[in-house]
Every structure is written in structure tokens, then in C-alpha cells.
Amino acid sequence: EAAVTQSPRNKVTVTGGNVTLSCRQTNSHNYMYWYRQDTGHGLRLIHYSYGAGNLQIGDVPDGYKATRTTQEDFFLLLELASPSQTSLYFCASSSAETLYFGSGTRLTVL
Amino acid sequence: AQSVTQPDARVTVSEGASLQLRCKYSYFGTPYLFWYVQYPRQGLQLLLKYYPGDPVVQGVNGFEAEFSKSNSSFHLRKASVHWSDWAVYFCAVNTGGLSGKLTFGEGTQVTVIS
Known part of the structure; x- marks a missing residue:
């Protein structure tokens, strides 16, 4: 069974804050993805990667950076968080x- | 543009009744289509996937879906709903080839009543 672990489960920050969301997969899959889920929009792709050091732009990349440090680890970075990134x-x-999904991180930007 | 539309945001169904969830896609070429399910407070899990071939695809937990090229549809069905089917269901199309990149529909919330 594929295992994808996300941390933290919940995060609250303020407008302008710096946030890093973490993801680790333990199945040596080449591709990893970051999606955001919002009511009425379903899931929208932010960034994805096909291996360490690689980054591909998704459909809603504005305001987000991402980095794939190893085959297992993929990070999503919000350097100046805004309320519109609450998701x-x-x-x-x-x-x-x-696709094998993690359990999600709920981010609130106040 | 390549996209997926799920016209029903919410569906309420009685336990034991049949269920159909609608999905319409827009895609140039032959689509690879998927249905995922999201149970409360969990990530998404694959229900079934369509690769070109038999238009009726069987999935887990008694779900099946039928592909129609003429109608650009990929509707999901279940003959008899159980309370455990209470979830959000997402239709998706592969828009990234070998990358596995998926474009999702808006989702349909299924509520099961007794």
C-alpha cells in the first residue's frame, strides 16, 4: 500500500507569514504533486515534480514555491501567505x- | 480547454437505493478517466479508472462507470448504496500523459439517509 505522509495536519498563520508544508512518500514513486482543495473548485494542481531537483508548474502556481529535495520529500512553500491561500x-x-494521496494539511491564513 | 464538470454538487440517496453520479469531460483525443472518493477527514482514494477499451469499468465496493465518447461522459453508478458510501466523489481526466497529472471536477457530495 502506497504511503504518503503530510505534516502538519493543521496550520494557522497570519497574513504575510512564512509557511512550509511537508510531504514524504515511501514508495519510490517518481512523480509527486501538490493540490489545493476548495469548495466549488475540486482539486487544483499547484506544482509537481518527477524527481529530486525537478519542479513543474501546475495550474494555480501563483504565490507558491515548491522544492523536491529527495525522491521521498516534496515541500510546498508560502513565503508571504495571504487569506486567499486558506485551503x-x-x-x-x-x-x-x-495517484496516492496523503491525509491533507488544513491551512488557515488570518 | 481540457476539463471535467460534475453538474451535481450534492446528491442525497436512501440506503439501498441506486446511485448515479454524472461526469462530463472535455478532452482532445482519447481520455484516460478516473473516479476518486474522499471519505470524511481523509485523502482521496481511487475507485476505478478507464483506459481505452471496454466502456464499462468495474471498481471497488460495487461501483462501476460507463464511458461514452459520443456524450463525452463518464458516469459512476452503484446498484445499492450503503451508509458507508457517504463521501465526496471526484471525477478526473489525465491531462499530463505519463506524468499522471490529473484535472479534477468540482466533486459531488453524497449523503446517505436511512
Whole structure:
């Protein structure tokens, strides 16, 4: 069973704050993804990566950076958080076009 | 643009009744389509996936979906709903080829009543 672990589960920050969301997968999948989930929009892709050091831009990248430090670890960075980034964030990895999701990080920007 | 639309934001169904969730896609070429389910306070899990071939695809927990190229649809069905099917269901299309990048629909919240 694919395992994708996200931390923290919940995060509250203030406008202008600096936030890092972490994701680790233990199945040596090449691809990893960051999505945000908002009511009425479903899941929207922020960034993705096909290996350490690689980064691909997704559909809603503005205000986000990401870094893939190893095959296992993928980080999402919000350097100047804004209230519009309040959302539920999911990390996923993929094998044979099937995505395996973490349990999500709920971020609130006050 | 390549996209997925789920026209029903919420569906309420009685336990034991049948369920159909609608999904319409827009895609140039042959689509690879997916249904994922999100149980309360969890991440998404794969229900089933369609690769070109038999238009009816079987999934887990008694779910199946039917692909229609003429209608640009990929509707999900279940013959008899159980209370444990209370969840949000997402339809998605692969828009990134081998990257596995998915474009999701808005999701349909299914509420099961007794």
C-alpha cells in the first residue's frame, strides 16, 4: 500500500507569514504533486515534480514555491501567505497513473 | 480547454437505493478517466479508472462507470448504496500523459439517509 505522509495536519498563520508544508512518500514513486482543495473548485494542481531537483508548474502556481529535495520529500512553500491561500492542501505521489494521496494539511491564513 | 464538470454538487440517496453520479469531460483525443472518493477527514482514494477499451469499468465496493465518447461522459453508478458510501466523489481526466497529472471536477457530495 502506497504511503504518503503530510505534516502538519493543521496550520494557522497570519497574513504575510512564512509557511512550509511537508510531504514524504515511501514508495519510490517518481512523480509527486501538490493540490489545493476548495469548495466549488475540486482539486487544483499547484506544482509537481518527477524527481529530486525537478519542479513543474501546475495550474494555480501563483504565490507558491515548491522544492523536491529527495525522491521521498516534496515541500510546498508560502513565503508571504495571504487569506486567499486558506485551503486544504493535498500531496500525492503516482505510479502507473494512479495517484496516492496523503491525509491533507488544513491551512488557515488570518 | 481540457476539463471535467460534475453538474451535481450534492446528491442525497436512501440506503439501498441506486446511485448515479454524472461526469462530463472535455478532452482532445482519447481520455484516460478516473473516479476518486474522499471519505470524511481523509485523502482521496481511487475507485476505478478507464483506459481505452471496454466502456464499462468495474471498481471497488460495487461501483462501476460507463464511458461514452459520443456524450463525452463518464458516469459512476452503484446498484445499492450503503451508509458507508457517504463521501465526496471526484471525477478526473489525465491531462499530463505519463506524468499522471490529473484535472479534477468540482466533486459531488453524497449523503446517505436511512
